[in-house]
Amino acid sequence: MQTILDVNSVEKSYGLTQVINHCSFKIYEGEIYGLLGSNGAGKTTLMKMILGLQQIDKGSIYVLGKEVSSNTEYLSEIGSLIENPTFYGHLNARELLSMHLSYMQKKADISEALHLVGLENADKKQISEYSLGMKQRLGLARAMIHHPTLLLLDEPLNGLDPIAIVQMRELMRNLANKGMSILFSSHIIGEVRHSADRVGILSDGFIKQEFFVEEKVTECGEHFEEYVIGLMRGEQV
Amino acid sequence: MNLCKLELMKIRVSTYLWAIVGIFASLLALGILFLFILQMEAEGGVTSKEAELFTKWNGLLALTTALTFSFFGIMSAVIASKVIVSEYCGQNAVILLSYPVRRKIILGAKCLLVSGITIVSAWISNILVIGIMYVFAHIFRIMPQMNTKYFFFTVLISGFLTGILSAAVGIISTVFGWKKHLVVATIVCSLIIVCVFANCITISPSNVVWVLLAISAFFVIVASFVYHVLVNGIEKMEV
Numbered sequence: 001m002q003t004i005l006d007v008n009s010v011e012k013s014y015g016l017t018q019v020i021n022h023c024s025f026k027i028y029e030g031e032i033y034g035l036l037g038s039n040g041a042g043k044t045t046l047m048k049m050i051l052g053l054q055q056i057d058k059g060s061i062y063v064l065g066k067e068v069s070s071n072t073e074y075l076s077e078i079g080s081l082i083e084n085p086t087f088y089g090h091l092n093a094r095e096l097l098s099m100h101l102s103y104m105q106k107k108a109d110i111s112e113a114l115h116l117v118g119l120e121n122a123d124k125k126q127i128s129e130y131s132l133g134m135k136q137r138l139g140l141a142r143a144m145i146h147h148p149t150l151l152l153l154d155e156p157l158n159g160l161d162p163i164a165i166v167q168m169r170e171l172m173r174n175l176a177n178k179g180m181s182i183l184f185s186s187h188i189i190g191e192v193r194h195s196a197d198r199v200g201i202l203s204d205g206f207i208k209q210e211f212f213v214e215e216k217v218t219e220c221g222e223h224f225e226e227y228v229i230g231l232m233r234g235e236q237v
Numbered sequence: 238m239n240l241c242k243l244e245l246m247k248i249r250v251s252t253y254l255w256a257i258v259g260i261f262a263s264l265l266a267l268g269i270l271f272l273f274i275l276q277m278e279a280e281g282g283v284t285s286k287e288a289e290l291f292t293k294w295n296g297l298l299a300l301t302t303a304l305t306f307s308f309f310g311i312m313s314a315v316i317a318s319k320v321i322v323s324e325y326c327g328q329n330a331v332i333l334l335s336y337p338v339r340r341k342i343i344l345g346a347k348c349l350l351v352s353g354i355t356i357v358s359a360w361i362s363n364i365l366v367i368g369i370m371y372v373f374a375h376i377f378r379i380m381p382q383m384n385t386k387y388f389f390f391t392v393l394i395s396g397f398l399t400g401i402l403s404a405a406v407g408i409i410s411t412v413f414g415w416k417k418h419l420v421v422a423t424i425v426c427s428l429i430i431v432c433v434f435a436n437c438i439t440i441s442p443s444n445v446v447w448v449l450l451a452i453s454a455f456f457v458i459v460a461s462f463v464y465h466v467l468v469n470g471i472e473k474m475e476v
Binding site: 048051052053054055072073074075076078080082083084085086088090091095099102103104105142 | 239246249327328329331335338339473476
């Protein structure tokens with residue numbers, strides 16, 4: 001399988017605080033990788049480093065074999081939903097996605113993207129009138145509309161109702177089946193368990209452990225959650 | 238140009254069009270008032286030194302140009318604060334900086350948009366205001382006539398230079414707003430610049446074009462320097 005993302009011994013500090021410390025992991029084609037960590041573990045920082053929004057102090061990150069540096073070409077292969085997505089309130093969903101595609105220098109079916117996230121009936125409405133959940137859906141549509149190879153989703157299910165959460169899980173699975181690789185972060189174990197193929201526990205600034213969800217669930221049974229919490233706390237399990 | 242169009246999509250153009258119309262109306266009202274000041278002075282028999290500005294077309298041109306510069310300089314800073322400062326200092330920076338377009342090219346498009354809107358609107362406004370004043374004065378024989386060709390040429394040049402000056406105010410103010418992460422800082426900075434330099438335009442009314450040319454050259458140099466500071470900062474910016 002082709003390596004889509006290769007994070008290689010990356011380090012990042014803010015002043016004297018080391019947030020990311022020798023962090024390494026890989027994501028392969030068509031894989032959903034869940035990055036699990038407590039609040040402030042450095043999940044968002046890691047994603048921002050992949051996008052070139054934060055500089056890497058040490059180590060390297062490769063996306064499709066190209067090193068993340070001042071070069072911006074690789075960004076056309078990435079779709080992202082980082083933190084709470086922000087939009088231009090006076091635009092409608094169609095205008096916003098059209099603008100996004102122009103920046104990405106790509107063409108895509110806007111109606112299809114809106115249909116996938118369940119916003120097909122709200123495409124003419126001004127974004128300022130959207131609810132939090134609708135904005136989250138639109139953020140997801142913006143992230144995936146240009147058919148990126150790698151999708152970065154930072155806590156993508158925030159603000160969604162239970163039905164929308166199930167729909168999003170199905171959508172992520174469909175995209176992965178089509179060959180898209182997805183890196184998504186969360187601090188909710190259940191979310192990662194139901195959505196990811198492989199999980200990396202981010203603690204003390206590095207990936208403390210990686211495992212395939214199905215294997216670990218079979219191995220731990222009903223103690224899966226306790227096992228993961230133990231890892232997140234930094235305990236030796 | 239495509240990037241400029243995309244930047245234009247991000248703002249409510251109608252808001253700024255109304256602002257431009259408002260500024261034009263204010264300038265026109267003030268310009269016509271200037272014509273009446275001469276009349277009032279003449280009727281009262283008062284000939285103060287300050288009134289000399291209102292007795293000749295060059296003086297009126299300098300005054301109107303100074304006001305145009307003040308209004309459009311602040312408007313330029315307001316647009317720049319929306320298009321540049323609030324974009325890079327707010328949450329939009331996350332999406333803006335993750336596009337596969339070089340950061341300095343996006344910034345260039347933003348500056349071009351701000352400058353373009355300011356130069357065109359200030360130029361047209363200045364020509365229209367002085368043009369209407371000229372027609373008004375001609376019909377009612379308020380002011381001594383001037384060589385129309387020479388006057389038209391002077392208005393054309395001074396209007397364009399005023400546009401450049403106003404655009405430069407917007408760019409220069411932006412760097413302060415960006416450094417402070419405050420939209421208000423951009424506008425306050427433009428107010429300070431405008432207060433200082435608007436007075437300089439009226440220093441020598443008979444040489445208004447040369448005065449404008451000198452100030453414009455100075456402003457363009459400062460704005461270029463500020464633009465490079467901004468480019469370097471945004472290239473290294475972390476969000």
